[in-house]
Amino acid sequence: MSGNRRTVTPAWLAALPAGWLAVFFVIPFAIMLAVSVAHRVPGGFFEMGFELDSYRRFLSPFFGGILLTSVLISAAAAVICVTLALPFTLFLSRLRRRGQTLVLVILLSILSLSEVIVGFSLSTLLSKTAGVGNFFVWLGLLEESRSYTPSLFALMTGMCYLALPYSVLVLYPPVSRLDPELGEAARMMGASPWRAFRTVTAPLLRLPLFGALILVFVFTLGVYLLPQVLGQPQHWTLSVHITDQAVFQSNLPFAAAMAVLLLLVSLAMVGLTLLLGRDKGAEA
Amino acid sequence: MTELSLRGLTKRFGNHTAVDDVTLDVPDGSFICLLGPSGCGKTTLLRLLAGLEEPTAGEVSVAGQDQTNVPPEKREFGMVFQSLALFPHLSVADNVAYPLSIRGRPRAESRKRADELLAQVQLAGMGDRRIHQLSGGQRQRVAIARGLAIEPKVFLLDEPLSALDANLREQMQVELRQLQQRLGVTTVVVTHDQKEALTMADIVIVMDKGRVQQVGAPMEVYRDPANAFVAGFIGTSNLLPCELTDASSLTLSGQRLALDPADRVKCSPGQPAVLSVRPEDTRLGPAGEGLEARVVFIRDLGESTQFVLDHDGTEITALYAPDARSDLKVDDRVGLGFVPGKRVVLPA
Amino acid sequence: MTTRRGFLASTGALALGSLAAPSILRAQGGALKVGTYGGYFEESFQNHIYPDFTAATGIEVESIAEPTGEAWLVQLQQAARAGQAPADVSMMAQVARIRGERAELWAKLDRAAMPNVENLPEHFLHTYEDGSFYGTGAVAWYISLVTNTDVYPEAPESWATLWDPANENSLGLLALASNSFLLEITATVHFGGTDILATEEGVLEVMNKLAEVQPNVRLWYRDEGQFQQGLETGEIPMGQYYHDVTGLAAADGKPVRSTFPAEGAVLDSGSWVVSRASDAIEQSQIFIDYMAQPEVQAKLSRFVGTAPTVPREMTDLTDEEFAAVSSDVAPILPRYELYVDKADWVNQKWSEIVTR
Numbered sequence: 001m002s003g004n005r006r007t008v009t010p011a012w013l014a015a016l017p018a019g020w021l022a023v024f025f026v027i028p029f030a031i032m033l034a035v036s037v038a039h040r041v042p043g044g045f046f047e048m049g050f051e052l053d054s055y056r057r058f059l060s061p062f063f064g065g066i067l068l069t070s071v072l073i074s075a076a077a078a079v080i081c082v083t084l085a086l087p088f089t090l091f092l093s094r095l096r097r098r099g100q101t102l103v104l105v106i107l108l109s110i111l112s113l114s115e116v117i118v119g120f121s122l123s124t125l126l127s128k129t130a131g132v133g134n135f136f137v138w139l140g141l142l143e144e145s146r147s148y149t150p151s152l153f154a155l156m157t158g159m160c161y162l163a164l165p166y167s168v169l170v171l172y173p174p175v176s177r178l179d180p181e182l183g184e185a186a187r188m189m190g191a192s193p194w195r196a197f198r199t200v201t202a203p204l205l206r207l208p209l210f211g212a213l214i215l216v217f218v219f220t221l222g223v224y225l226l227p228q229v230l231g232q233p234q235h236w237t238l239s240v241h242i243t244d245q246a247v248f249q250s251n252l253p254f255a256a257a258m259a260v261l262l263l264l265v266s267l268a269m270v271g272l273t274l275l276l277g278r279d280k281g282a283e284a
Numbered sequence: 285m286t287e288l289s290l291r292g293l294t295k296r297f298g299n300h301t302a303v304d305d306v307t308l309d310v311p312d313g314s315f316i317c318l319l320g321p322s323g324c325g326k327t328t329l330l331r332l333l334a335g336l337e338e339p340t341a342g343e344v345s346v347a348g349q350d351q352t353n354v355p356p357e358k359r360e361f362g363m364v365f366q367s368l369a370l371f372p373h374l375s376v377a378d379n380v381a382y383p384l385s386i387r388g389r390p391r392a393e394s395r396k397r398a399d400e401l402l403a404q405v406q407l408a409g410m411g412d413r414r415i416h417q418l419s420g421g422q423r424q425r426v427a428i429a430r431g432l433a434i435e436p437k438v439f440l441l442d443e444p445l446s447a448l449d450a451n452l453r454e455q456m457q458v459e460l461r462q463l464q465q466r467l468g469v470t471t472v473v474v475t476h477d478q479k480e481a482l483t484m485a486d487i488v489i490v491m492d493k494g495r496v497q498q499v500g501a502p503m504e505v506y507r508d509p510a511n512a513f514v515a516g517f518i519g520t521s522n523l524l525p526c527e528l529t530d531a532s533s534l535t536l537s538g539q540r541l542a543l544d545p546a547d548r549v550k551c552s553p554g555q556p557a558v559l560s561v562r563p564e565d566t567r568l569g570p571a572g573e574g575l576e577a578r579v580v581f582i583r584d585l586g587e588s589t590q591f592v593l594d595h596d597g598t599e600i601t602a603l604y605a606p607d608a609r610s611d612l613k614v615d616d617r618v619g620l621g622f623v624p625g626k627r628v629v630l631p632a
Numbered sequence: 633m634t635t636r637r638g639f640l641a642s643t644g645a646l647a648l649g650s651l652a653a654p655s656i657l658r659a660q661g662g663a664l665k666v667g668t669y670g671g672y673f674e675e676s677f678q679n680h681i682y683p684d685f686t687a688a689t690g691i692e693v694e695s696i697a698e699p700t701g702e703a704w705l706v707q708l709q710q711a712a713r714a715g716q717a718p719a720d721v722s723m724m725a726q727v728a729r730i731r732g733e734r735a736e737l738w739a740k741l742d743r744a745a746m747p748n749v750e751n752l753p754e755h756f757l758h759t760y761e762d763g764s765f766y767g768t769g770a771v772a773w774y775i776s777l778v779t780n781t782d783v784y785p786e787a788p789e790s791w792a793t794l795w796d797p798a799n800e801n802s803l804g805l806l807a808l809a810s811n812s813f814l815l816e817i818t819a820t821v822h823f824g825g826t827d828i829l830a831t832e833e834g835v836l837e838v839m840n841k842l843a844e845v846q847p848n849v850r851l852w853y854r855d856e857g858q859f860q861q862g863l864e865t866g867e868i869p870m871g872q873y874y875h876d877v878t879g880l881a882a883a884d885g886k887p888v889r890s891t892f893p894a895e896g897a898v899l900d901s902g903s904w905v906v907s908r909a910s911d912a913i914e915q916s917q918i919f920i921d922y923m924a925q926p927e928v929q930a931k932l933s934r935f936v937g938t939a940p941t942v943p944r945e946m947t948d949l950t951d952e953e954f955a956a957v958s959s960d961v962a963p964i965l966p967r968y969e970l971y972v973d974k975a976d977w978v979n980q981k982w983s984e985i986v987t988r
Contacts, residue, residue: 179367181369185363186386187357188357189362189386195386199386200371204371
């Protein structure tokens with residue numbers, strides 16, 4: 001089959017995605033790399049050259065702490081998001097066809113909302129004056145309405161809201177292909193529903209789960225508006241600082257250097273995750 | 285005593301009644317085949333036994349204990365699924381040991397038991413393989429070994445051999461039957477293959493449209509079908525509309541046919557009836573004797589020769605030993621008769 | 633979120649657009665190209681100012697939308713090297729104006745040809761070190777102390793209220809050193825004036841004092857709309873914001889007020905400068921002179937909402953009109969040199985000490 005396919009697909013077809021990748025990824029990255037080592041002219045943007053000043057500036061406890069914060073926030077968002085997405089997707093895959101389509105369409109429409117809209121809607125929803133606090137007061141749960149933003153909780157909520165559709169879309173195909181008899185077999189052999197999920201369903205979905213984790217992690221690393229709108233200063237991620245440098249301080253070399261480092265860190269995290277995924281597979 | 289007992293078991297999906305008021309008692313240690321065409325409700329019935337479906341009405345009990353509301357993991361049954369449902373992320377031995385590890389048995393003990401079971405199904409030494417490294421027959425054996433790991437009260441199998449090719453299937457039928465006899469576990473197999481059912485079962489339960497049509501030993505069901513459906517579904521039967529004139533004769537295509545005391549009559553005179561005769565119980569004589577028929581087709585099957593005849597627009601099949609009737613050719617006129625004592629008259 | 637001054641949104645897109653636009657050499661006697669911040673300002677000037685200017689002087693104006701921040705400075709600089717001027721007269725933020733001054737990007741102007749500029753106070757008259765004149769203040773606006781009237785029935789009187797423990801978790805402050813001017817405010821309130829900001833030690837001392845407001849800060853905002861919404865609902869009932877915008881919201885019936893504290897509000901401004909590559913110096917001078925007239929400043933106050941750059945007495949603004957855009961209280965003047973000379977250092981320390 002595959003041999004057959006190879007003969008009917010012209011080899012040059014591979015050049016298209018390669019070219020696309022070069023134009024839209026490699027070239028911009030090369031420009032960013034070049035800018036990151038350029039010389040910063042105060043107020044005048046930069047002059048091309050080669051110096052490591054911008055990288056040197058980054059190597060400080062201050063930016064180290066921010067990088068760590070960014071990674072931790074994104075990692076937490078990935079774990080929370082996928083933890084929510086998995087049962088949701090399992091539930092979704094058991095709905096009837098029409099229901100599934102409806103839910104998927106709603107999820108896709110969430111994707112069309114921008115970070116700005118999500119951020120501002122959530123900051124209103126979690127506010128003291130117009131938010132859920134009033135609802136809790138009405139329910140009698142609270143004496144007086146209170147605000148839930150800005151806070152780590154608000155930020156996580158925003159990030160998970162943005163990333164949940166992606167995780168569901170990553171998990172949906174493998175979950176819907178999962179043979180329901182596998183879970184039933186586990187039940188027949190004495191496993192409670194939760195045990196069956198833990199020992200059979202979850203391990204079988206290991207690779208898609210890792211894929212979803214990586215996707216949400218990388219996606220939320222790039223989110224720069226939500227931390228400003230929903231987070232406190234200690235939750236301002238590296239992406240916020242990159243925006244500050246690029247837009248407000250006109251320090252493109254430093255912004256580019258931070259972006260390069262952020263990219264390297266995400267690649268390292270992705271690599272680590274993949275390695276982890278593979279090791280577990282070999283051991284099981 | 286793990287007698288399995290069903291009382292008025294019914295399952296409806298919306299307007300569709302998949303299993304309709306099934307009442308059965310299965311003796312301990314017997315091998316039961318649920319036989320029927322696809323969609324007859326046999327798989328649903330099996331899933332009701334397993335606890336994977338909740339009955340709309342009725343109850344299931346084992347050894348006098350009601351199991352109707354017991355979840356599947358508490359029933360201590362073994363089950364082999366149609367897809368086998370082997371866990372691809374576990375090794376062969378870990379698959380077999382899964383029910384033991386769920387029950388918290390020590391790892392070494394589980395592994396020892398898994399190896400024993402694998403040896404019983406001729407897979408000794410294969411414990412460390414991955415599922416995808418096994419052939420279809422080997423996977424089948426793993427699924428069986430896994431289903432038996434906890435010495436289940438009842439062993440359920442859903443079309444377990446359907447994925448295998450014909451030769452292997454026959455071999456596995458024999459093996460499965462031998463294994464079951466050795467272990468003495470009450471076993472229920474769902475199949476649509478009547479040969480399979482006849483090969484393995486102590487008791488065959490023929491189902492159609494959600495209802496049990498007949499319960500009996502294989503030869504009983506074969507020789508003495510309860511109705512036209514069973515007669516047609518089990519083996520090949522020639523079914524001829526007729527009229528039962530009185531207790532000892534019937535009218536067929538205008539001819540009167542005297543019945544032998546050994547013939548089985550399942551309906552009363554005056555009722556519309558069907559005469560059921562197996563191809564091997566059909567006799568072809570010279571034209572003019574018995575019913576008029578014409579040879580339409582001759583099929584040489586090696587171990588036997590099959591004659592396809594046309595009698596008054598009804599297709600009749602006759603079976604002879606090879607070369608026994610080399611005198612007949614297509615288009616020959618023959619006289620059709622039936623072996624006395626092998627005839628069954630059923631309600632139409 | 634459309635913001636009054638459109639700081640965030642317009643920067644990138646406009647920078648690109650201006651770079652890509654072909655430079656057309658202006659024919660002698662053609663329209664004078666005047667650049668103002670794209671968005672609200674450019675629109676207002678087109679509607680209220682340019683038609684009257686053309687009627688008064690016969691000089692046509694081609695309105696150019698310029699990005700805020702320093703992108704426009706860079707474009708002017710690069711164009712000037714090629715002998716071109718994307719705009720003759722530009723409205724520049726102070727930091728960019730000073731950078732342009734250091735690079736001698738601005739054309740020297742004949743002060744004598746512009747009698748009206750003498751109306752302007754000293755801080756709105758820009759000269760090179762050698763005393764030669766190159767620009768004037770164009771528009772000014774105040775960043776004042778704003779409060780929600782439902783939450784604070786009494787107006788606060790001093791910036792010191794920012795440090796009051798009673799206001800825990802209630803403030804909205806601008807997130808950046810260079811647009812909040814909180815260092816100047818802190819220096820004025822706690823160190824007797826902004827002179828302490830002349831040295832790095834002094835700046836750090838001020839920053840540490842400012843860091844004490846952190847428990848009171850609910851939101852460090854970059855987007856004006858977010859704070860304005862919080863202020864109007866009472867969610868973030870106090871903070872620093874634009875005096876004129878707050879006044880408009882109050883006039884709309886929103887429960888907000890802007891207060892000029894005893895120490896003064898921050899007076900930020902944009903200035904008119906002329907690219908040295910411009911060949912329309914004369915017309916530019918006529919334009920700048922025209923804009924320095926008290927009547928024109930009063931019109932800007934009425935229609936654009938900016939504070940007059942000329943003394944109040946010269947204008948015919950009523951008390952109410954004046955109060956809507958300005959105050960008689962002496963302003964806090966930003967120390968723009970700080971953000972020119974030590975931009976990266978201030979920004980870094982700000983992140984480490986203040987918005988940590």
